[in-house]
Amino acid sequence: MMSSKPLSTMGWIILVIRILFGGLFIYTSVWHSMHAKEFLQSIKDYQIISGPLVSWSGFLFIALEAAIGVTLVFGFFVRQMALVAAALLAAFTGVIVSAIVRKLDIACGCGLGDTHVGWFDVVRDAFLIGIALLIAWRDGKTKESQSEQVAELSAAK
Amino acid sequence: MKNIRAAAAVLSYLVIVCLAGYNLRGQLFGKSMSAALTNSISSAPAQAAPEPASTPGAQSDLKSQPETTPQLAAQAESSPKEKAGLPTTPSPAGKTKDTHSQQSSVPVAGNGAVDVGERLPDFLLIGLNGNTLNESALRGHKTLFIIVSPTCPHCQKDLKLLHQIENDYPSIEPVYASVAQRDQTIPLADMTGEGDHLYTGAMDLARSLGVSGVPFVMLIDEKGVIRLIKKGELDEPTFRDILGKFSHGQPVAQLPKIMPSDAALTVTNFFGEQA
Numbered sequence: 296m297m298s299s300k301p302l303s304t305m306g307w308i309i310l311v312i313r314i315l316f317g318g319l320f321i322y323t324s325v326w327h328s329m330h331a332k333e334f335l336q337s338i339k340d341y342q343i344i345s346g347p348l349v350s351w352s353g354f355l356f357i358a359l360e361a362a363i364g365v366t367l368v369f370g371f372f373v374r375q376m377a378l379v380a381a382a383l384l385a386a387f388t389g390v391i392v393s394a395i396v397r398k399l400d401i402a403c404g405c406g407l408g409d410t411h412v413g414w415f416d417v418v419r420d421a422f423l424i425g426i427a428l429l430i431a432w433r434d435g436k437t438k439e440s441q442s443e444q445v446a447e448l449s450a451a452k
Numbered sequence: 453m454k455n456i457r458a459a460a461a462v463l464s465y466l467v468i469v470c471l472a473g474y475n476l477r478g479q480l481f482g483k484s485m486s487a488a489l490t491n492s493i494s495s496a497p498a499q500a501a502p503e504p505a506s507t508p509g510a511q512s513d514l515k516s517q518p519e520t521t522p523q524l525a526a527q528a529e530s531s532p533k534e535k536a537g538l539p540t541t542p543s544p545a546g547k548t549k550d551t552h553s554q555q556s557s558v559p560v561a562g563n564g565a566v567d568v569g570e571r572l573p574d575f576l577l578i579g580l581n582g583n584t585l586n587e588s589a590l591r592g593h594k595t596l597f598i599i600v601s602p603t604c605p606h607c608q609k610d611l612k613l614l615h616q617i618e619n620d621y622p623s624i625e626p627v628y629a630s631v632a633q634r635d636q637t638i639p640l641a642d643m644t645g646e647g648d649h650l651y652t653g654a655m656d657l658a659r660s661l662g663v664s665g666v667p668f669v670m671l672i673d674e675k676g677v678i679r680l681i682k683k684g685e686l687d688e689p690t691f692r693d694i695l696g697k698f699s700h701g702q703p704v705a706q707l708p709k710i711m712p713s714d715a716a717l718t719v720t721n722f723f724g725e726q727a
Contacts, residue, residue, distance in 0.1 A: 321468070324468050324472070325468055328468060328471040328472035329471070329475065331476045332475075332584075332586065333584065335476070335479060335576075336578065340633075349479075350476055350479035353479075354473065354476050358472065361465050365461045365464050365468075368461075369458070369460065369461035369464075398635075399633065400634050400635040401633070402578075
């Protein structure tokens with residue numbers, strides 16, 4: 296059985312951030328599920344997609360949010376899912392910017408206070424993208440050090 | 453340990469996705485599935501039971517039309533079950549029927565058409581003061597439902613007029629559904645004083661009902677069934693006549709369908725141009 300090094304202080308901080316970040320995604324996915332109609336209305340209000348695409352994209356969005364949240368909280372596919380989260384947040388930021396540019400006075404639909412779209416949402420999303428990238432980078436580093444540890448153990452044997 | 457974590461993760465994910473799927477089932481699978489379900493539920497009693505007595509209003513609605521529209525004729529010919537399922541003012545015996553079973557037999561408007569005797573498809577409107585309104589919220593009271601556009605002069609006139617007279621009909625709840633965005637609708641609220649009754653987000657509903665011009669006036673009864681449809685601007689005597697009768701539960705005669713020549717005078721398309 297592979298021996299694992301105790302977590303460093305930085306490791307603990309990243310673990311807490313990862314669980315909080317995943318928890319945030321779980322919370323928003325549950326909020327979107329509970330307020331499904333309002334969420335679909337928000338998607339429509341962005342005037343990017345319409346028709347039956349709205350409901351299916353809403354459902355897929357919730358499913359993706361839940362997948363990101365659950366895997367990050369439980370520690371599976373951390374690096375991949377953190378990158379997916381960053382990509383999703385980047386796409387969402389682009390949509391918000393397009394709404395601001397088009398001067399749409401609409402609800403964000405983010406599930407976080409249900410504010411009207413504005414530059415605050417862009418800054419918040421940029422911050423979250425940073426966290427997602429930090430988690431992905433740190434998980435990559437941890438994996439590398441684990442691989443090195445395994446290699447050292449194999450060489451010692 | 454890892455297996456337990458994996459099981460907990462999968463379980464949590466399934467719970468959230470199932471919750472989303474459950475809450476979105478109507479939107480994901482559309483009207484066809486719910487209509488099929490409704491038909492399967494309502495077809496047996498509709499075949500077995502004799503045609504229930506329609507409300508005086510519904511009867512007069514159908515009879516008083518000088519011309520039966522092709523749509524109505526097609527409906528009458530092709531779907532006698534639906535006709536049989538028209539909502540009724542409960543007779544003393546009929547009062548024992550639960551409202552759900554009555555509701556399930558009411559045809560749902562949509563797919564580009566709406567007619568008297570149907571109920572509105574599910575929708576979600578957002579009020580200017582942030583409240584939301586959906587189809588089920590129309591139940592339990594009479595509603596004057598008008599689809600409007602802020603750039604339509606006829607809508608502006610109608611709403612100004614209704615602002616003056618609506619207090620005379622307290623049993624009727626006014627709902628003015630704007631096809632425009634919130635920021636475009638606010639001036640209409642300022643102009644007419646109807647901010648409390650103005651909602652946005654009605655474009656999808658308007659498309660679903662095949663509304664090509666505004667104002668599009670509907671009177672909807674306590675069961676959510678449309679009792680009158682009128683396209684175009686109405687004058688004060690007409691409003692007072694239909695609202696007075698409707699508030700007292702009297703039959704409201706369906707006004708003649710607007711003719712193309714009249715339409716040019718009183719109907720505006722969504723962009724504020726006269727049709």
